[in-house]
Amino acid sequence: MKYFGTVSSFDTGNGHGEIKPETGGDLLRFERNAFSWGNNAVPTVGQRLSYDVGTNPQRQPCALNLQTI
Template structure:
């Protein structure tokens, strides 16, 4: 199932960010490896993306398969 949200932060050096789900709830973390586009293009704060929900290495919910809309 695809979800939609807005990028709240992204640290290009660390390759980590957070996305705020449109349906509410806690922000989800994501890694650069979750992008479904060229890795040299980074998301911008306020950008709306679609994503899937998965589990991080730390067993926390995270955003995967991030895609531009």
């Protein structure tokens, strides 16, 4: 199931960021390797994206398969 949200932060140094779900709730973390458009592109704060929800190795929810809309 695809979800939609807005990038609230992205740190180019460590490759981690957070996305705010449009449906509300907690921010979801994501990593640079979750981008479907290539690892060299950088999301911008406020950018609207679609994503899937999964879990990271620490078993915490995270955003995966990020796509521009």
